[in-house]
Amino acid sequence: MASVLPASNTSMRSDRNTYVGKSFVHVKNPYLDSMDEDVLYHLDLGTKTHNLPEMFGDVKFVCVGGSPNRMKAFALFMHKELRLTDSEEDIKDICAGTDRYCMYKIGPVLSISHGMGIPSISIMLHELIKLLYHARCSDVTIIRIGTSGGIGIAPGSVVITDEAVDSFFKPRFEQVILDNIVTRSTELDKELAEEIFNCSKEISNFPTLIGHTMCTYDFYEGQGRLDGALCSFSREKGLDYLKRAYNAGIRNIEMESTVFAAMCRLCGLKAAVVCVTLLNRLECDQINSPHDVLVEYQKRPQLLISKFIKQRLGLCDQTS
Amino acid sequence: MASVLPASNTSMRSDRNTYVGKSFVHVKNPYLDSMDEDVLYHLDLGTKTHNLPEMFGDVKFVCVGGSPNRMKAFALFMHKELRLTDSEEDIKDICAGTDRYCMYKIGPVLSISHGMGIPSISIMLHELIKLLYHARCSDVTIIRIGTSGGIGIAPGSVVITDEAVDSFFKPRFEQVILDNIVTRSTELDKELAEEIFNCSKEISNFPTLIGHTMCTYDFYEGQGRLDGALCSFSREKGLDYLKRAYNAGIRNIEMESTVFAAMCRLCGLKAAVVCVTLLNRLECDQINSPHDVLVEYQKRPQLLISKFIKQRLGLCDQTS
Numbered sequence: 001m002a003s004v005l006p007a008s009n010t011s012m013r014s015d016r017n018t019y020v021g022k023s024f025v026h027v028k029n030p031y032l033d034s035m036d037e038d039v040l041y042h043l044d045l046g047t048k049t050h051n052l053p054e055m056f057g058d059v060k061f062v063c064v065g066g067s068p069n070r071m072k073a074f075a076l077f078m079h080k081e082l083r084l085t086d087s088e089e090d091i092k093d094i095c096a097g098t099d100r101y102c103m104y105k106i107g108p109v110l111s112i113s114h115g116m117g118i119p120s121i122s123i124m125l126h127e128l129i130k131l132l133y134h135a136r137c138s139d140v141t142i143i144r145i146g147t148s149g150g151i152g153i154a155p156g157s158v159v160i161t162d163e164a165v166d167s168f169f170k171p172r173f174e175q176v177i178l179d180n181i182v183t184r185s186t187e188l189d190k191e192l193a194e195e196i197f198n199c200s201k202e203i204s205n206f207p208t209l210i211g212h213t214m215c216t217y218d219f220y221e222g223q224g225r226l227d228g229a230l231c232s233f234s235r236e237k238g239l240d241y242l243k244r245a246y247n248a249g250i251r252n253i254e255m256e257s258t259v260f261a262a263m264c265r266l267c268g269l270k271a272a273v274v275c276v277t278l279l280n281r282l283e284c285d286q287i288n289s290p291h292d293v294l295v296e297y298q299k300r301p302q303l304l305i306s307k308f309i310k311q312r313l314g315l316c317d318q319t320s
Numbered sequence: 321m322a323s324v325l326p327a328s329n330t331s332m333r334s335d336r337n338t339y340v341g342k343s344f345v346h347v348k349n350p351y352l353d354s355m356d357e358d359v360l361y362h363l364d365l366g367t368k369t370h371n372l373p374e375m376f377g378d379v380k381f382v383c384v385g386g387s388p389n390r391m392k393a394f395a396l397f398m399h400k401e402l403r404l405t406d407s408e409e410d411i412k413d414i415c416a417g418t419d420r421y422c423m424y425k426i427g428p429v430l431s432i433s434h435g436m437g438i439p440s441i442s443i444m445l446h447e448l449i450k451l452l453y454h455a456r457c458s459d460v461t462i463i464r465i466g467t468s469g470g471i472g473i474a475p476g477s478v479v480i481t482d483e484a485v486d487s488f489f490k491p492r493f494e495q496v497i498l499d500n501i502v503t504r505s506t507e508l509d510k511e512l513a514e515e516i517f518n519c520s521k522e523i524s525n526f527p528t529l530i531g532h533t534m535c536t537y538d539f540y541e542g543q544g545r546l547d548g549a550l551c552s553f554s555r556e557k558g559l560d561y562l563k564r565a566y567n568a569g570i571r572n573i574e575m576e577s578t579v580f581a582a583m584c585r586l587c588g589l590k591a592a593v594v595c596v597t598l599l600n601r602l603e604c605d606q607i608n609s610p611h612d613v614l615v616e617y618q619k620r621p622q623l624l625i626s627k628f629i630k631q632r633l634g635l636c637d638q639t640s
Contacts, residue, residue: 029547029548029550031551066420067420099387099389116362116439117438119538120435122538122540125549126539129549130548167496167498168499176541177553179487217438217442218496220443221496222497229347229447229449229587232497263549286358287359
């Protein structure tokens with residue numbers, strides 16, 4: 001696969017701006033290096049069966065999202081945008097041996113699906129971070145490009161997360177380790193969020209804002225919806241919860257951002273969350289916009305992040 | 321699609337044994353009936369776009385599992401076992417318009433994937449239960465056929481869950497509703513578990529047991545694994561946790577059973593959890609058995625549940 005990276009990584013803008021030298025992806029596990037083999041079971045990859053440094057050593061951008069089809073579409077889109085010389089047919093699912101996740105590599109960009117919810121993305125992140133570590137990747141930026149429910153903003157708006165908060169509006173992720181609960185910070189990279197926001201200004205008619213994102217364990221009862229199989233609260237209580245969320249600075253709700261922020265932060269990955277809103281939860285619960293409208297909305301984070309990546313790679317003049 | 325059900329449902333064995341008359345699937349949501357339309361977004365189905373009673377009214381068995389490929393394989397297997405007259409090519413993914421879940425219908429059997437983890441299965445269950453409710457289904461048995469990590473039992477053993485417990489070994493599911501935590505019972509149907517266990521005795525060389533199943537939010541740190549990207553405890557602490565779990569009656573660990581038990585119980589679905597174990601966690605963390613061995617293990621819950629369904633339908637003499 002053709003590389004669009006300059007020969008020396010240190011000439012990359014991210015390096016100049018934020019640190020001197022390489023920042024390697026790291027694990028926080030003293031046992032990993034002593035393992036004879038590491039099977040990344042849910043990715044169908046492993047240290048003995050695959051040459052991970054050769055396959056992934058040049059990865060600089062990792063984009064993750066819930067839906068496999070969407071992440072394949074993003075891979076094809078990036079292939080076009082980066083003007084790589086290899087054929088579109090060469091873009092194969094690297095995790096084809098499993099149906100848990102899909103993964104595509106487009107030059108320095110990795111596009112991976114993570115399913116829905118904290119546990120699903122957490123499994124993927126453990127194995128992805130180990131993959132990047134085994135591949136000796138450095139200076140990696142990771143971005144979740146997803147869908148969400150908006151609060152008090154027009155459907156189709158793109159929210160760049162400044163703070164991922166839980167159902168209690170707290171910027172924390174509670175990780176159960178054995179039978180203890182450990183609280184982790186969900187702080188995201190502020191400079192990265194600003195950089196992506198600045199990119200959005202260059203796209204016309206592209207409603208984008210920076211705000212808090214609430215991450216829940218459930219789509220229905222946990223997000224104050226009245227249309228699940230179970231609903232035990234009144235319309236007023238549900239709306240009051242969403243309004244309190246709005247007043248706390250929350251502009252959208254999704255189901256992965258807290259653990260994503262917490263794990264990436266611990267392992268040296270600069271992380272951002274960029275989600276489009278499919279509806280305004282102060283107005284309705286059901287996602288019933290026409291199919292083509294929803295499809296267009298879902299392309300927005302892809303468009304923005306493609307612009308961001310091209311800018312980082314110094315390719316903007318050539319393609320936009 | 322050909323029906324293998326007798327004309328009158330009341331002649332079914334399950335009806336005779338366990339209740340008089342029909343037990344309808346119900347929702348616990350006072351708002352649902354007043355909705356003009358119900359879009360089951362993640363299933364790509366809806367009350368206005370689909371005739372749900374016609375499509376699903378005869379469903380009596382719902383089988384769910386994490387992997388889409390596995391649930392397709394189960395559908396094809398059930399098609400063969402039930403000796404339906406329609407062609408195998410007619411078995412199409414009913415949710416083909418979305419890649420969140422897949423769904424196949426084989427006579428009275430529905431086979432659906434749910435992804436990994438509590439949030440992912442919870443979204444599917446909300447929409448599945450509403451589907452069964454809108455379709456006016458009655459006397460429905462639901463079974464999760466999954467994979468798991470065993471504790472102190474040989475890999476390949478099938479565990480039928482008598483009690484789904486959380487990371488603290490408690491038979492409860494904590495549901496966040498708005499910003500309150502509500503504790504729900506995770507009791508499963510004991511008679512159903514016994515009935516499935518009795519079926520297992522009729523299959524030779526089929527190690528099966530009834531035991532507690534622990535449901536966690538995480539595959540690595542939450543299950544005491546030393547091979548994740550993050551690990552902050554010692555080998556001894558991890559093993560001690562698993563041994564304490566064993567002493568509390570837990571025989572396997574997976575990531576969906578508590579919310580599955582809690583939601584099905586609340587909505588009138590008789591539920592069972594039947595998972596094969598892929599490894600013995602007292603011996604190792606990594607799933608590194610040969611591919612063909614793992615494939616054979618994963619067929620075991622399918623084989624057992626096919627036998628159970630055939631027995632319920634009075635088809636056993638014809639096929640075994």
